[in-house]
Amino acid sequence: MNEPPAKNLLALFWRMVLIRRCEEQLVKSHQRGLVHGACHTYIGQEAVAVGVCAHLRPDDVVFSTHRGHGHALAKGVPPVELLAELYGRATGCSRGRGGSMHLFAPEVGLMGTSGIVGPCILQAAGAGYSFRLLKTDRVAVAFFGDGAVNNGAFHEGLNMASIWKLPVLFVCENNQFATEVPFSTAAGNPDVAARGAAYGMPGVSLDGNDVRAVHAAAQEAVRRARSGGGPTLFECKTYRTRPHSEGMGDFTYRTREDVEAWRARCPIRRLRESITNTGKVKADDLDAIESEIQREIETAHQTAEAAPWPDPATAATHVYAEPRAVSHPPPPATGDRQLTYMQATLEALSAEMARNPGIFVVGEGIGVRGGNFNTTAGLYKLYGPERLRDTPICERGFVGLGCGAAMTGTRPVIDFMFADFVLDGVGEIVNQIAKMQYMSSGRIKMPILLRGCIGVGHAAATHHSGSYYPMYAHFPGLRVVVPSTPYDAKGLLHRALRCDDPVLFLEHRELLGLKGPVPEAAYEISFGRAAVVREGTDVTVVALALMVHQTLKACDILARDGVSVEVIDPRTVAPLDVETIARSVAKTGRLLIADEAFAPYGIGAEIAAQIADRGFDDLDAPIRRLNGVHTPTPYSPPLEKAVVPNVDAIVGAIRDLLAE
Incomplete structure (x- = not known):
């Protein structure tokens, strides 16, 4: 083992204690009702996050799972922002939108924690792909629990990372339980590190409560990733000494004796003993560090509790990206090409x-x-x-x-x-x-x-x-x-x-x-702008994809009888251009929606509801829908033909609507 210098050991100690004290504060805050949802603490696992993140640069990235407080703090999220997030305040690292399980701080390389098991593995592989494509030496880390290794994302993510030699470190924190399911009963192969060989990457088994061992192994894995050597899988055997989530029962699936035995193997206590055994640092010095950190956490807690709530007016902001300031000219004429x-x-x-x-x-x-x-x-x-x-x-x-x-x-x-x-x-x-x-x-x-x-x-x-x-x-x-x-x-x-x-x-x-x-030059068509494919006065037909062309054929047939049909192609269904449809209905007074997809809960229902809401007085007849049959698609040609609206069906639907 490459033993970290004494100053590095103190830095590791400082960060591990910071995580522990912050988590202990969150336990108290949860009991007081300051935490409004789940609270998954990281107590007992501090050595893993700290040992790995010690080798990461600010531009390296971390993806995590629901038990991500320790990863956030180890990557550099200030405790006050973490506390404020769990208190639901505007100054939280996710601005009050995430709580315990959804922590974001891209400014320090924390790219998000997820309440869903597995996605962090795939996202870290994606970051590794970006770094490879961009020719940088940045590294991505995925932290996940033992439950994730039985998820398909584990297989798919590790396989892709291996075949493309992506700069990723996959860190399994095997804390023995996935929620309350013992790993020993959930895995046919309980040796997670051994699975690395199946994907052609190093698999390293570590004592997850020994920060020095994690630190040394991570140094080599990160070096390997930066140099183009590809990914590494860690299995860090550790234990969470608090319940799966604060407030949940804890001793129906494990015993008090087991918990106490693991508490005796506390990673902070072990590091503290290692530091004092060197004789270079006194216990009083470590006590002073712990006292300083405790004061910092108390101040952070007070600041977070006093922070403002998010403005309710912002509840639906950032669903989509801000529109680009650069304008683009209207699409060119079609031309002859x-x-x-x-x-x-x-x-x-x-x-x-x-x-x-x-x-x-x-x-x-x-x-x-x-x-x-x-x-x-x-x-x-x-x-x-x-x-x-x-x-x-x-x-x-x-x-x-x-x-x-x-x-x-x-x-x-x-x-x-x-x-x-x-x-x-x-x-x-x-x-x-x-x-x-x-x-x-x-x-x-x-x-x-x-x-x-x-x-x-x-x-x-x-x-x-x-x-x-x-x-x-x-x-x-x-x-x-x-x-x-x-x-x-x-x-x-x-x-x-x-x-x-x-x-x-x-x-x-x-x-x-x-x-x-199709013009040769590049051009953009904005989303949410329907096309009036054919102008008419008697009835409006909104059609999608292939149904646009089927409807145009129907229009030619109906035109022989003097029926004038206006055809609207939404082009995008999200966003949906209801205004163009409404203007057409105001002119024609009738609306048919032709859609190959199933009718129940479909786009036609949405269009009908919105037009009924804003254009009811313009309607001279009920809104009608023509859809594919509500059935899985059959194979035989006669059966296939029977489930899709055709030109004759569209002609018939328009005639029926005009007769209303």
Whole structure:
């Protein structure tokens, strides 16, 4: 073991005692009701956070889990900001938005703690990917408990970090219990460190209550990561001597004797004895340090308790990024140049990758092969494997990696091929990507694009035919784009690759070969601006994706009978341009919504509700919806045809509405 110098031991002692005293204050504050939600203390595990973070620079980053107070303090979050956060105050490190489980301080490299087990592993891998792409020697650390090693994120994150030699240190704090489930009963292989070999990385088993051992091992692991040697897995065997969360019962799943035995192995006590045994530092000196820290924590507590509450008016700020100050000209006229939908998006992606070296694409087969739908054709030769990264089949893994990358300075494009596939990663999208800007009070941006195909066709059956945009549109923080033309697809993709919000870019499979006019120059189409595809006076039809083209065919049929139909394409469903729809309904008095996706709880229901709310007096007939059948998608062509609205169905629906 490389023994730290005496001054380093004192620094480690100081930081460990700071964590302990802060946590003890939080226990008291919880009992007083100052902590308004959960309080997961780190008492007993201080040696791990301090031993690892001692080797991190301010620009290195840490991702943690629900028991993250110690990691926050070890990385440099001031105690007053941690206390204020748990007290729900505006001066808290997350501005009162996070509490015990959601701590953010990107200014010191704490990129967030999560109440969900596992995402921190993927996000640290994503940060490592950013650092590799940006050619820096920064390091990412993921702290997680033993419960996370039985989660799929552990396998997917460690596997990706290993095959790409990412500069990441994975630190498992094995405190013997995942909530109240003993690790001994939850793992077929209880030797976490031994699992490192399965991923081709060093796995190091450590006494997590010996800060000197952790410090020495972390020094080598961080050095290895910085020098390009790749990731390391630590298993730090330790114990939390407080309940899983303050106020919870503690002795139904473990005994008082076990807790007392581990308290006797207190990491602070062990370090204190090691320091005094050298004879260079007296016990009185350490007592003085502890007294000084106690005074600091008491002052921090008083300051935090007196801090102001957040302004309720800010409760919904930072859900989305602040609009860019730079304006862009209106989209150009379409012109005569013809491209397919796929060619238009490829042109936009290629141009943005040339403009922004921080853009990289991950997905299955998007490298040399160019993607299942040629979404990246030819780009591998231009930008190489780091920017066109073929992945294992691990959608949750590379979506979570993309989240961490977007947090740390790059702009990932997640090509998930089919919308059905990315459902494996929906937790990362909804619980992490969509909420990151909000939880960090706008201090962390989320410039990530997630793209893939939607829609029924080609007898693809039920696992390659979903649309799902109503689901994503429901969640705050996400932009959801559903283009219907090559022109719109190019302009919206440029926009998506320049904004700071996460964007779901959903492309109907049956439109990829559609040709249309597309200008050569780059241009942006703003989100939340519907297109009036066809003007009319008798009825308004709002249609999405393939239904736009089916509706236009229906319009031609109806025009023979003198029926004038106005067609609105929302282009984006989040945000949704209700104003354009409302103006059209004020003119026509009738509204039909044509949508291939299921009717229950869908976009049509949202449009109908909003138009009924703001344009009820303009309506001359009830609002009608025409949707796909509420069923999984069948395989056989006659069955497939039966579940999707066609031109005849649209014509019939419009005629029925006009007869109302």
